[in-house]
Amino acid sequence: MSQTNAAEINTDVVIIGAGPAGLFTVFELGLLDIKTHIIDILPRAGGQCSELYPEKPIYDIPGLPVVTGQGLTGNLMQQIEPFGPTFHFNEMVETLTSLGSQQAPSFRLTTDAGKIFNAKVVIVAAGGGSFQPKKPPIPEIAQYEGKSVFYAVRQMEDFRDKDVVIIGGGDSALDWTLNLQPIAKSLTLVHRRDAFRAAPHSVSAMQDLVANGKIAFKLGQITQVEGNQGQLTSALLKTNDGVIEKLSCQRLMPFFGLTMKLGPVADWGLNLNENLVPVDTEKFETSHPGIFAVGDINYYPGKLKLILSGFHEGALAAQKAHRYIYPDKKLLFQYTTSSTNLQKKLGVS
Amino acid sequence: MVKINFRDTAAYYGAEPGGGAPTKVKITFVDSHDQPRTVEGEVGSTVMETARRNDIPEIAAECGGACACATCHVYVDSAWSEKTGKASQMEEDMLDFAFDVQPNSRLCCQITVRPELDGLIVKTPSQQG
Numbered sequence: 501m502s503q504t505n506a507a508e509i510n511t512d513v514v515i516i517g518a519g520p521a522g523l524f525t526v527f528e529l530g531l532l533d534i535k536t537h538i539i540d541i542l543p544r545a546g547g548q549c550s551e552l553y554p555e556k557p558i559y560d561i562p563g564l565p566v567v568t569g570q571g572l573t574g575n576l577m578q579q580i581e582p583f584g585p586t587f588h589f590n591e592m593v594e595t596l597t598s599l600g601s602q603q604a605p606s607f608r609l610t611t612d613a614g615k616i617f618n619a620k621v622v623i624v625a626a627g628g629g630s631f632q633p634k635k636p637p638i639p640e641i642a643q644y645e646g647k648s649v650f651y652a653v654r655q656m657e658d659f660r661d662k663d664v665v666i667i668g669g670g671d672s673a674l675d676w677t678l679n680l681q682p683i684a685k686s687l688t689l690v691h692r693r694d695a696f697r698a699a700p701h702s703v704s705a706m707q708d709l710v711a712n713g714k715i716a717f718k719l720g721q722i723t724q725v726e727g728n729q730g731q732l733t734s735a736l737l738k739t740n741d742g743v744i745e746k747l748s749c750q751r752l753m754p755f756f757g758l759t760m761k762l763g764p765v766a767d768w769g770l771n772l773n774e775n776l777v778p779v780d781t782e783k784f785e786t787s788h789p790g791i792f793a794v795g796d797i798n799y800y801p802g803k804l805k806l807i808l809s810g811f812h813e814g815a816l817a818a819q820k821a822h823r824y825i826y827p828d829k830k831l832l833f834q835y836t837t838s839s840t841n842l843q844k845k846l847g848v849s
Numbered sequence: 850m851v852k853i854n855f856r857d858t859a860a861y862y863g864a865e866p867g868g869g870a871p872t873k874v875k876i877t878f879v880d881s882h883d884q885p886r887t888v889e890g891e892v893g894s895t896v897m898e899t900a901r902r903n904d905i906p907e908i909a910a911e912c913g914g915a916c917a918c919a920t921c922h923v924y925v926d927s928a929w930s931e932k933t934g935k936a937s938q939m940e941e942d943m944l945d946f947a948f949d950v951q952p953n954s955r956l957c958c959q960i961t962v963r964p965e966l967d968g969l970i971v972k973t974p975s976q977q978g
């Protein structure tokens with residue numbers, strides 16, 4: 501084991517991804533007395549179900565004739581509550597390093613928020629990849645990203661006394677317009693149309709700021725940026741009438757929603773097959789002992805990218821995880837219906 | 850970009866939608882390098898599904914047709930824009946998350962293939978996600 505300092509989190513299992521597969525794996529591990537920390541880049545649980553189709557009905561969850569994406573997520577959260585998993589939202593797992601041996605694996609994970617986890621077992625439940633901001637096709641924008649072009653605000657102070665341009669018409673664009681306006685030197689909101697898909701009170705607050713001359717609103721799109729060494733000096737606006745206007749600015753924030761990118765999973769030394777992680781179908785373990793992959797991210801012959809597959813995979817992975825975490829304990833097969841031991845864990849006995 | 854194939858439940862299970870006598874129409878996808886690809890689309894399915902089944906590039910369709918991702922953005926050829934019709938309110942809202950949106954922009958998961966669309970031409974943008 502490496503040195504552990506107070507800021508580090510030690511746990512049995514880290515689950516990467518809080519989609520349905522990751523969530524149900526918490527349950528299966530919990531029945532086996534295994535504690536979990538679960539990390540997701542999104543601000544909430546549910547993965548694709550809550551991000552892409554919260555209101556849509558799902559018809560093929562066994563025993564639930566119909567449930568929405570959001571409803572299923574809520575049910576899973578309720579189901580795993582007795583096991584008290586610790587959630588770390590808004591954090592992306594960046595590195596995964598192996599420290600232990602084949603028989604006694606151990607791992608160290610770090611997130612983009614600077615947290616460090618030490619775990620005996622890692623479950624990769626990364627689905628279609630991490631949800632990341634969409635980056636607009638503005639030439640050379642990459643050289644400004646993280647310096648003067650941002651897709652999220654990490655430090656408000658960085659926007660103080662700056663000329664800020666925000667692109668978009670959704671909640672993120674409007675929330676940051678309202679939050680940054682008081683500290684920015686100037687703020688221009690650029691959107692393709694004069695309609696907004698955002699909370700009505702944010703829309704009216706923004707419109708008040710425009711009416712009072714506190715911010716500018718422009719109909720059109722940003723097509724080019726100018727500056728040097730990562731520092732923006734201006735952005736070119738093409739208005740809907742085809743007129744080009746130069747907006748002087750030092751900060752630009754585009755808000756075009758999220759897209760799924762495989763992301764850091766590709767850098768962890770796991771075998772990959774067309775962006776999927778091959779596993780066996782007995783334990784759903786990867787080529788690396790102690791690292792399992794469940795849900796949409798894994799691949800094996802016959803794989804179906806369905807929620808129910810992820811549930812089954814999580815249950816079997818948990819059995820093998822138990823052997824790593826409690827090498828001396830024998831695993832008894834038990835039913836939740838009849839085992840008082842399991843019912844005690846579930847808080848129902 | 851992670852490609853997600855066939856999100857419609859029927860296709861998950863390998864069944865073809867429609868069931869009855871299939872009616873096919875021709876749809877041409879012109880990519881951002883002006884390369885056209887003409888494929889057969891089934892009446893009742895969507896233009897997005899037609900693209901995915903035929904491995905048309907530049908259509909990501911991450912949400913599988915839920916009108917929730919804006920990665921199935923196309924420009925409808927001007928001769929066809931009347932027949933394809935206007936985007937719904939929900940689709941307009943989602944188009945806010947597409948890049949370089951033009952008056953002829955549509956999310957092609959929201960265009961259902963109908964016999965009148967035989968010959969439809971749509972152009973795909975260089976970047977979806």
Ligand SMILES: Cc1cc2nc3c(=O)[nH]c(=O)nc-3n(C[C@H](O)[C@H](O)[C@H](O)COP(=O)(O)OP(=O)(O)OC[C@H]3O[C@@H](n4cnc5c(N)ncnc54)[C@H](O)[C@@H]3O)c2cc1C
Binds near residue numbers: 764
């Ligand atoms: C529109 C639509 C309809 C669908 N309908 C059905 C249906 O009817 N029935 C069905 O069974 N399935 C359906 N599916 C598929 C189903 O949603 C997926 O199979 C399921 O969500 C996969 O679950 P998962 O937990 O494996 O991954 P996901 O739901 O993709 O969750 C993975 C999570 O991991 C996170 N993550 C990834 N990498 C990192 C990282 N490095 N650090 C931190 N977090 C990370 C992501 O942010 C994400 O939240 C549908 C999908 C879509 C899009």
Ligand code: FES
Binds near residue numbers: 919920
């Ligand atoms: S496929 Fe996602 S919006 Fe059309």
